Amino acid sequence: MTTTSIADPMSPATTTIPVGPLHVALEEPMYFRIDISGERVAHVGINAGHVHRGIEYLATKRTLIQNVVLTERICSLCSNSHPEAFAMAAEEIGGIEVPERGKYLRVIAAEVKRVASHLFNVAILAHLVGYDALFMHVMQVREIAQDLKEGVFGNRMDLGAICIGGARYDLDEETTALLRSSLDKLEPEIAEIEKTYRTNGSILRRTRDVGVLANSDAIACGVVGPVARASGVDYDVRREAPYHVYDRMPVEVKTRQDGDVWSRAMIRLHEARNAISIIRRCLDTLPTGPVNVGEKPDVPAGRAVARSEAPRGELIYFLKTGDSEQPERLKWRVPSFMNWDALTFMMRDAKVADIAIIVNSIDPCVSCTER
Amino acid sequence: MNFLALFARNLTKGPYTEPFPFAPAPTAKRFRGKIEFDAETCEGCRLCERVCPAGAIRMTRTAEGMTFDCWHDSCVFCGNCEFHCPTKSIHQTADWHLAHTQDQKFLMVEHALIPNQICAECGKEALATAPATRTVTPPLSPTETQHLKALCPKCRAKFIRARKAAA
Ligand code: SF4
Numbered sequence: 001m002t003t004t005s006i007a008d009p010m011s012p013a014t015t016t017i018p019v020g021p022l023h024v025a026l027e028e029p030m031y032f033r034i035d036i037s038g039e040r041v042a043h044v045g046i047n048a049g050h051v052h053r054g055i056e057y058l059a060t061k062r063t064l065i066q067n068v069v070l071t072e073r074i075c076s077l078c079s080n081s082h083p084e085a086f087a088m089a090a091e092e093i094g095g096i097e098v099p100e101r102g103k104y105l106r107v108i109a110a111e112v113k114r115v116a117s118h119l120f121n122v123a124i125l126a127h128l129v130g131y132d133a134l135f136m137h138v139m140q141v142r143e144i145a146q147d148l149k150e151g152v153f154g155n156r157m158d159l160g161a162i163c164i165g166g167a168r169y170d171l172d173e174e175t176t177a178l179l180r181s182s183l184d185k186l187e188p189e190i191a192e193i194e195k196t197y198r199t200n201g202s203i204l205r206r207t208r209d210v211g212v213l214a215n216s217d218a219i220a221c222g223v224v225g226p227v228a229r230a231s232g233v234d235y236d237v238r239r240e241a242p243y244h245v246y247d248r249m250p251v252e253v254k255t256r257q258d259g260d261v262w263s264r265a266m267i268r269l270h271e272a273r274n275a276i277s278i279i280r281r282c283l284d285t286l287p288t289g290p291v292n293v294g295e296k297p298d299v300p301a302g303r304a305v306a307r308s309e310a311p312r313g314e315l316i317y318f319l320k321t322g323d324s325e326q327p328e329r330l331k332w333r334v335p336s337f338m339n340w341d342a343l344t345f346m347m348r349d350a351k352v353a354d355i356a357i358i359v360n361s362i363d364p365c366v367s368c369t370e371r
Numbered sequence: 372m373n374f375l376a377l378f379a380r381n382l383t384k385g386p387y388t389e390p391f392p393f394a395p396a397p398t399a400k401r402f403r404g405k406i407e408f409d410a411e412t413c414e415g416c417r418l419c420e421r422v423c424p425a426g427a428i429r430m431t432r433t434a435e436g437m438t439f440d441c442w443h444d445s446c447v448f449c450g451n452c453e454f455h456c457p458t459k460s461i462h463q464t465a466d467w468h469l470a471h472t473q474d475q476k477f478l479m480v481e482h483a484l485i486p487n488q489i490c491a492e493c494g495k496e497a498l499a500t501a502p503a504t505r506t507v508t509p510p511l512s513p514t515e516t517q518h519l520k521a522l523c524p525k526c527r528a529k530f531i532r533a534r535k536a537a538a
């Protein structure tokens with residue numbers, strides 16, 4: 001441990017302050033050891049491991065079918081992307097072809113989650129900025145997406161939309177109408193919110209040129225998702241390696257060059273709006289037919305890697321199956337894991353008051369990272 | 372965003388929150404809530420027990436037959452049991468009223484019994500499960516199904532074989 005000097009406000013010597021593991025500005029436990037010099041951050045140390053639950057080990061004690069549910073519970077906000085990537089890996093091993101309608105339904109589920117996840121992060125930003133009226137409003141708009149999830153999938157967070165070999169849910173006339181009417185409500189609201197974030201003085205003052213991640217640092221850290229795209233890294237799994245039917249979808253990958261907190265928020269708002277267009281395209285072109293290949297598809301011994309674009313970025317799954325029903329190994333590389341490291345660059349010389357805003361801007365998911 | 376307009380809108384619309392518990396909270400038809408089990412149509416395949424990730428379901432052979440228990444406190448409402456159940460004898464209702472006091476926690480169970488019966492053909496004791504008839508062609512008539520249900524597994528298989536040979 002370095003010596004901690006007794007703070008003398010006039011002295012340029014550094015002081016060490018702990019942020020976390022339990023802290024008002026953090027939703028989940030993470031420990032930051034921050035050396036500050038005056039008002040500015042001099043060095044950041046990140047210490048993880050407070051919510052390690054041993055899920056990777058547990059997964060090898062559960063059957064593949066049980067793991068679809070277990071992986072869904074690794075993370076609440078990306079809950080659909082985990083079983084999605086897991087099922088894709090299992091299907092790869094088993095040589096299972098998902099029926100067309102199942103693929104469309106998977107895309108719909110993934111994009112609905114993207115809308116809700118991005119709105120949540122953008123809302124928290126408003127809260128951290130101290131603009132709680134806006135926070136409440138964005139959360140209220142997100143509530144439309146939550147009600148939609150409850151109406152179509154039966155749960156507000158864990159959609160249960162995925163099974164090995166296809167989708168577990170189907171759309172009928174009623175749920176399609178609910179989806180469409182919710183999207184019609186969401187779209188103008190999100191456009192309005194986007195406008196507010198683009199023009200509102202309080203938001204701009206606290207987020208422009210704050211927590212900047214330069215393009216070269218972004219590449220060096222290997223960041224993914226909106227964090228990467230806000231720093232000019234033009235990368236989205238949905239476009240680079242299209243899965244399901246993303247090659248037929250109007251996926252707009254937008255990048256920004258500034259790499260600050262504001263750019264990341266704007267990328268998320270843009271993606272939330274783009275997700276709505278994607279869902280609409282799915283609904284317009286949804287084919288008929290079965291939604292999955294049947295109840296218990298056969299997955300032999302083998303290994304496979306699958307990846308998908310979770311709301312937070314590229315999610316990679318490695319699955320190794322043996323002769324038993326339980327996998328021999330299941331490993332995932334979550335998007336937040338890559339983005340954590342970039343925090344040390346973003347916080348360089350940041351103001352102490354901006355720490356929470358910067359941490360939130362990578363949309364950190366501790367439960368994914370530490371599982 | 373014009374916050375004055377938003378303010379006016381929120382004022383006229385009234386609170387967004389539900390007045391629960393003073394009025395019923397609207398619940399989606401598809402809401403995945405409390406588990407319900409129907410012993411009448413269950414085939415006793417125990418698939419639900421095997422696919423349940425939470426270990427909430429236990430089926431046990433007893434002197435009276437086979438008991439079914441689903442502990443609502445362990446259930447994570449994933450719906451795996453319903454999805455994999457061939458007869459949909461187990462399903463999730465839209466009921467989410469599961470709050471209970473601490474002393475009730477071991478009583479939050481869906482319990483049922485698939486009783487034993489005496490086989491109408493050979494007189495042996497066997498479970499009175501619903502017969503698995505989905506793959507039988509041509510489909511069984513209701514009276515045939517009724518008859519099949521009164522038999523033990525061996526006599527059921529015999530019946531199906533005889534029917535196939537006759538067809
Ligand atoms: S409830 Fe369904 S899955 Fe469970 S034993 Fe009965 S028929 Fe099988």
Ligand code: SF4
Binds near residue numbers: 422423427449453
């Ligand atoms: S809903 Fe899921 S956790 Fe609950 S009993 Fe069924 S399989 Fe088990």
